[in-house]
Amino acid sequence: MEYVFSDNTEPLKPSAIREIFKSLTDPDVISFAAGNPSPESFPVADMKRFADAIFDECPSVALQYGITEGFTPLRESVKARAKRRFGVGGDNDTAIITSGGQQGIDLTAKVLCSRGDTVICEEPTFIGALNAFRAHGCRTVGVPMDSDGINTDALEFAIKTAENPKLIYLIPTFQNPTGKTMSKEKRVKCLELAKKYGLIILEDDPYGELRFSGESILPIKSMDTEGRVVYCSSFSKILSSGMRVGYVICDNAIANKITVCKQVNDVHTNLFFQMICHKFLTEYDLDAHIAKIRELYGRKCALMLSELDGKLPGSVRYTRPEGGLFIWADLPEYADMKEIIKELVKRKLAVVPGDTFLCDNGIGTGGFRMNYSTPSDAQIIKGVSILADVLKERLK
Amino acid sequence: MEYVFSDNTEPLKPSAIREIFKSLTDPDVISFAAGNPSPESFPVADMKRFADAIFDECPSVALQYGITEGFTPLRESVKARAKRRFGVGGDNDTAIITSGGQQGIDLTAKVLCSRGDTVICEEPTFIGALNAFRAHGCRTVGVPMDSDGINTDALEFAIKTAENPKLIYLIPTFQNPTGKTMSKEKRVKCLELAKKYGLIILEDDPYGELRFSGESILPIKSMDTEGRVVYCSSFSKILSSGMRVGYVICDNAIANKITVCKQVNDVHTNLFFQMICHKFLTEYDLDAHIAKIRELYGRKCALMLSELDGKLPGSVRYTRPEGGLFIWADLPEYADMKEIIKELVKRKLAVVPGDTFLCDNGIGTGGFRMNYSTPSDAQIIKGVSILADVLKERLK
Numbered sequence: 087m088e089y090v091f092s093d094n095t096e097p098l099k100p101s102a103i104r105e106i107f108k109s110l111t112d113p114d115v116i117s118f119a120a121g122n123p124s125p126e127s128f129p130v131a132d133m134k135r136f137a138d139a140i141f142d143e144c145p146s147v148a149l150q151y152g153i154t155e156g157f158t159p160l161r162e163s164v165k166a167r168a169k170r171r172f173g174v175g176g177d178n179d180t181a182i183i184t185s186g187g188q189q190g191i192d193l194t195a196k197v198l199c200s201r202g203d204t205v206i207c208e209e210p211t212f213i214g215a216l217n218a219f220r221a222h223g224c225r226t227v228g229v230p231m232d233s234d235g236i237n238t239d240a241l242e243f244a245i246k247t248a249e250n251p252k253l254i255y256l257i258p259t260f261q262n263p264t265g266k267t268m269s270k271e272k273r274v275k276c277l278e279l280a281k282k283y284g285l286i287i288l289e290d291d292p293y294g295e296l297r298f299s300g301e302s303i304l305p306i307k308s309m310d311t312e313g314r315v316v317y318c319s320s321f322s323k324i325l326s327s328g329m330r331v332g333y334v335i336c337d338n339a340i341a342n343k344i345t346v347c348k349q350v351n352d353v354h355t356n357l358f359f360q361m362i363c364h365k366f367l368t369e370y371d372l373d374a375h376i377a378k379i380r381e382l383y384g385r386k387c388a389l390m391l392s393e394l395d396g397k398l399p400g401s402v403r404y405t406r407p408e409g410g411l412f413i414w415a416d417l418p419e420y421a422d423m424k425e426i427i428k429e430l431v432k433r434k435l436a437v438v439p440g441d442t443f444l445c446d447n448g449i450g451t452g453g454f455r456m457n458y459s460t461p462s463d464a465q466i467i468k469g470v471s472i473l474a475d476v477l478k479e480r481l482k
Numbered sequence: 483m484e485y486v487f488s489d490n491t492e493p494l495k496p497s498a499i500r501e502i503f504k505s506l507t508d509p510d511v512i513s514f515a516a517g518n519p520s521p522e523s524f525p526v527a528d529m530k531r532f533a534d535a536i537f538d539e540c541p542s543v544a545l546q547y548g549i550t551e552g553f554t555p556l557r558e559s560v561k562a563r564a565k566r567r568f569g570v571g572g573d574n575d576t577a578i579i580t581s582g583g584q585q586g587i588d589l590t591a592k593v594l595c596s597r598g599d600t601v602i603c604e605e606p607t608f609i610g611a612l613n614a615f616r617a618h619g620c621r622t623v624g625v626p627m628d629s630d631g632i633n634t635d636a637l638e639f640a641i642k643t644a645e646n647p648k649l650i651y652l653i654p655t656f657q658n659p660t661g662k663t664m665s666k667e668k669r670v671k672c673l674e675l676a677k678k679y680g681l682i683i684l685e686d687d688p689y690g691e692l693r694f695s696g697e698s699i700l701p702i703k704s705m706d707t708e709g710r711v712v713y714c715s716s717f718s719k720i721l722s723s724g725m726r727v728g729y730v731i732c733d734n735a736i737a738n739k740i741t742v743c744k745q746v747n748d749v750h751t752n753l754f755f756q757m758i759c760h761k762f763l764t765e766y767d768l769d770a771h772i773a774k775i776r777e778l779y780g781r782k783c784a785l786m787l788s789e790l791d792g793k794l795p796g797s798v799r800y801t802r803p804e805g806g807l808f809i810w811a812d813l814p815e816y817a818d819m820k821e822i823i824k825e826l827v828k829r830k831l832a833v834v835p836g837d838t839f840l841c842d843n844g845i846g847t848g849g850f851r852m853n854y855s856t857p858s859d860a861q862i863i864k865g866v867s868i869l870a871d872v873l874k875e876r877l878k
Contacts, residue, residue, distance in 0.1 A: 087708050089682075091739055092618070093596040098742045125542035133545070134537040141530035147522035149529070149722035185581055185726075185748040192747050196617070200489040201597065218746040221592070222488070312483050326545035328753035330581075343487055346494045350614040351588050352581040356752040357724035400663075 094201065094223045104172070118456040119436035121262065121411055123323050124386075126381045127459075133326070136365040140358060140441070146465040148358045154349045155341075156183025156333070157360040163367040164333050172294065173308035174317055180341045184348070185355045187292045187320035187332040193211040193351065194288050194316050194334065195253065197343040199224045203252040206244050206285075208236045210414075210443030210451055212262045215255055215290065220446075225249065228445030233405075235261070235268025238275045253286050255281075258306060260293040260410025262445050263455035269407060273306045280314055287315045292332075293410035295324050295376050298384025300408035313337030321363055323411070324376050329359040338416045383411070383459055390458040390466050397474035399481050404456075414440075416453040418481065423452045426480050435472040490597065490619045512865040514852040515832035517649045517658065517807055519719050520782075522562040523775045523855075525762070529722070530759040536754060544754045550745045551737075552579025553756040559763040568690065568702035570713055576737045580744070581751045583688045583716035583728040587745065588614040588789070590684050590712050590730065591649065593739040595620045602640050602681075604632045606810075606839030606847055608658045611651055611686065616842075621645065624841030629801075631657070631664025634671040649682050650675075654702060656689040656806025659839050663804060667704045669837035674726070676710055685710045688728075689806035691772050693718050694780025696804035709733030717759055718774050719807070725755040761762050777856055779807070786854040786862050793870035795877050800852075810836075813847040814877065819848045822876050831868040 140148050155161060165181040168174040175181070184190040191214070199205065201223030207216065209228025219226050225246065229240045235258060241446050247253050256276060258268035268276075280287045289306050307317035313336070334344060348354070366372055390413060394404055404415040427439050440451035458479030461469060487552050533718055536544050551557060561577040564570040571577070580586040587610070595601065597619030603612065605624025615622050623644050625636045631654060641647050652672060654664035664672075676683045685702050703713035709732070716728030730740060744750070786809060790800055800811040814818065836847035857865060 087733075089594070089735055089739075091593055093595050095739055095743055098739075098746075118812050120547075122547050125546060128541060130541040130545070130546045133541075134534065137533050137537070138530065141526060141533070145524060145526040145529075149524045149724045149726075151516075151518050151718075151723045152522060159849070185752075188746065189748045193866075197487055197491050198485070203488075214746060214749070217742075229487060240554060311609075313485075314483065322547075327547045327751075328543075328545045329739060330748055330750065330752050337483075337485075339485055343485075343491055343494075344678075346613075347491055347617060350494075350584065350610060350617050351747065352585045353610070354724075354725055354726065356581075356726050356755060359752060359754070 092213070094221055098217060098221055108164055115434045115436055116461060116465045116472070117436045118148070118459055118461060118469055119438050120169070120460045122457070122460045124382060124459045126327055126382060127324070131373055132370060133362060136240060139365070140361050143165050148361050152354045152357040154345050154354050156181070157357060157364060160360045160364040163364055165335065167367055168335055173304050175335050176311065178313055178337050179335055180338050181323035182334045182341050182344055182348070183355050183360055184332045184334055185352055186322060187290065188214050188218070188227065188319050189348070190332050190334040191288065191290060193344045193347050194318065195219050195224065196347050197340060198286055199252050201429045203250045204248040205255050206241065206248060206251055206255045207255045207445055208257065208261060209445050209448055210263050210440055210453070211255065212290065213259060213442050216445065217428065218462070219255070221332055226445040228448045231264060231266060233266065235266055235272045236276065238272055238279065241276065242279055245279060245285065246375070247311070251283065251285055253288050255288045255290065256306065257290045258289055259303065260296060260407055262293070263412050263438065264414040265405045265407030265410055265412045266305065270303050273303070274309065277306055277309055277314065289315050291317060291318050291319045292323055294319065296380060296383055297409035298380045298387065299409040300332070307335065315338070315341060324372070324379060325363065325366055329356065329362070331355060331359050331363050344419040380409070383409070386463070386466065387413070389463060390456065391471065393467055393470035397470055399478055401481055402477060411457050411459045412451055413456045413458065415456065419452060420441045421481060426476060427454070429476050430473065433472050435469050437473070488814060490617055492506045494613060494617060495661045511830045511832055512857060512861045512868070513832045514857060514865055515834050516853055518853070518856045519723055520778060520855045523720070523776060524722055525771055528766060529758060532758050535761070540786045544757050548750045548753040548756070548783045552577070553753060554750060556756045556763070558761040559760055561731065563763055564731055569700050569724050571731050572707065574709055574733050575731055576734050578730045578737050578740055578744070579751050579756055579848050580728045580730055581748055582718060582726040583686065583714050584610050584715035585744070585747070586613070586728050586730040587636050587684065587686060589743050590714065591615050591620065592743050593736060594682055595648050599646045600644040601649045601651050602637065602647055603841055604653065604693050605844055606659050606687065606836055606849070607651065607832060607841070608653060612841065615651070622841040624844050627660060627662060629662060630864060631662055631668045632672065634668055634675065637672065637812035638675055641675060641681065645797045647679065647681055647698045649684050651684045651686065652702065653686045655687055655699065656692060656803055658689070658806070659808050659834065660810040661803030661806055661808045663699065666699050669699070670705065673702055673705055673710065685711050685713050687713060687715045688719055690715065692776060692779055692807070693805035694776045694783065703731065709736070711760050712736060720768070720775060721759065721762055725752065726760070727751060727755050727759050776805070779805070782854040782859070782862065783809070785859055786852065786866065789863055793866055795874055797877055798873060807853050807854045807855045809854065810849055811852065815848060817848055817877060819850070822872060823850070825872050825876065826869065829868045829872065831865050833869070
């Protein structure tokens with residue numbers, strides 16, 4: 087039969103990345119396309135030990151329904167760590183455990199945005215967030231970025247000209263897909279603009295723990311004294327992405343609404359893995375574990391950059407991230423991105439084309455995203471060679 | 483600061499049951515209020531064994547991102563079991579793994595219902611579904627039930643008079659909160675009405691495996707030849723509710739839309755527990771395990787019924803379920819339900835007041851829901867005594 091789908095979901099398309107991810111079953115394809123953590127970063131032995139302890143000590147709690155806000159001890163240990171590490175969370179803030187960082191974004195949009203509202207974003211930006219906003223009937227408006235993050239003049243212009251602006255969505259640290267980090271000054275300015283125009287900032291910080299060089303810059307949320315910033319993060323990049331445990335730290339009033347929406351969404355997040363996360367936060371040297379991941383990613387990023395430096399034609403520009411998972415490359419304007427992607431796929435290299443990350447008003451970014459955490463060293467070297475060959479041929 | 487919440491979530495209230503659940507920290511309170519499976523039903527030792535095997539055999543798969551539709555082997559084993567046990571699932575149908583049955587309901591509503599549409603429900607019905615519909619901006623219209631399920635004449639009248647009817651939400655087997663089961667004839671009639679008026683049926687079947695007496699009646703989905711029924715179920719009542727693994731079986735076209743919405747909602751369901759469920763479906767005698775749960779609940783239900791039969795005043799009527807988790811009691815019209823609930827709470831017995839389960843047009847059902855799977859035998863006996871004392875005093 088023919089179906090009539092809802093107004094909000096009718097225009098939604100599957101995420102190009104997820105679709106690429108699905109098609110990567112050919113073991114010969116080198117993928118720079120994923121956003122996956124390295125399997126080397128999973129603390130398997132310790133996780134097994136903690137899982138066994140939960141089965142032995144309190145299986146009836148772990149396997150039973152829990153409360154929607156999350157496992158209370160985990161909410162407390164998450165809040166304590168966010169405060170200690172990043173200065174995040176004030177007296178009126180609380181932590182809600184979500185089913186991955188994605189659910190935090192989705193529920194925040196659901197709670198704050200009505201059909202027809204506008205969400206203002208960095209451009210390019212995370213496709214998962216863009217689709218969440220679209221699925222709530224929101225317009226998305228993109229603001230260009232400088233090398234030190236969003237252009238704040240353009241941001242103010244976008245706010246002033248948007249219809250029903252409601253939310254500013256930002257990934258200030260090791261942004262997806264660009265790998266860029268917003269300067270302290272711009273973070274201050276973004277918060278000022280949000281205040282001036284009565285908007286909420288949704289600060290997405292899944293990569294904040296993954297700095298391997300440069301000076302740490304605190305999240306915007308650390309400067310928030312009035313509950314204007316909703317801070318989303320997760321354990322996906324430091325423990326396991328497959329377990330789907332994330333969190334939101336925000337003002338109690340927003341948290342209460344998020345809780346009601348989460349209740350009707352999935353009742354609560356997998357309780358067993360919430361308890362595992364709590365053990366990692368309280369019975370384990372998580373900082374030492376993260377230090378190892380940082381070192382691994384720093385090494386892999388440096389390898390990819392040195393390969394790019396040595397092999398790519400000079401007309402291609404790319405970012406030099408200080409952390410996170412991604413390098414972004416910009417091609418000269420005359421390049422035909424679609425043809426280049428096709429040719430790369432033919433030679434068995436997958437990258438993510440830039441137009442995936444565009445807002446509703448976006449005009450085709452001729453760039454692409456590369457990930458260095460998932461491919462092996464040999465794959466990084468071989469992949470960059472394929473890329474260089476194709477670009478040299480196509481950018482003549 | 484003052485927040486302006488979204489149009490759809492502004493009117494949402496926290497679920498009374500979840501709130502009751504949260505307040506049940508007083509160990510002296512006897513709770514007939516939960517919808518929890520008995521902790522005795524959790525196969526802890528086998529789950530630990532399966533978990534260890536996953537940590538040993540394929541941790542990098544289990545802890546990494548998976549695909550949104552769910553772990554492919556689990557999707558296949560779920561579909562095979564649904565077909566074998568309940569005749570559910572045709573050639574054009576597929577199984578999507580969801581984060582509990584609740585997410586299946588929420589995503590189905592999100593995909594099919596636009597703001598202003600009407601969802602037609604049994605009344606009383608599951609509050610989690612009602613709130614999901616409301617969170618998508620839908621009206622809910624309740625249709626009264628007979629002892630053998632929804633009154634189909636009233637259903638047709640409701641369809642004819644509703645504004646933009648889109649979905650019929652039904653829990654045909656061991657309905658929550660009434661414990662009633664819809665007859666075969668009425669299931670046929672519901673499907674006919676859906677077809678006649680061009681509506682989709684959302685069939686929620688979380689308790690279908692829990693029959694402890696009477697003859698099995700196949701789900702409406704088993705008669706669906708054209709993709710008109712979306713079937714939701716879960717492992718919450720047969721393996722573990724805290725792990726949040728459920729599934730939707732529906733036409734591919736709807737499944738594709740659900741997948742896109744799930745992608746922006748939580749990317750995918752906890753992969754580790756999806757793999758555990760697959761092991762329970764393929765390396766374990768799940769039927770034998772469920773037979774034990776059925777026997778346990780049959781015994782507990784019989785105990786509660788015999789206590790009610792012996793102690794309650796004759797003016798109180800209640801259902802005699804053949805499976806599931808709940809007994810529903812109706813009080814005479816003159817009873818003051820609010821006062822009775824207050825008095826029960828004072829004497830440390832929690833039940834769920836009937837008005838919790840009302841649709842938007844509902845007029846105060848003077849009944850209440852009791853659960854027999856969670857309390858111990860001693861608690862069932864003592865709880866019914868408290869109930870009988872209060873009702874005898876209040877229904878004079």
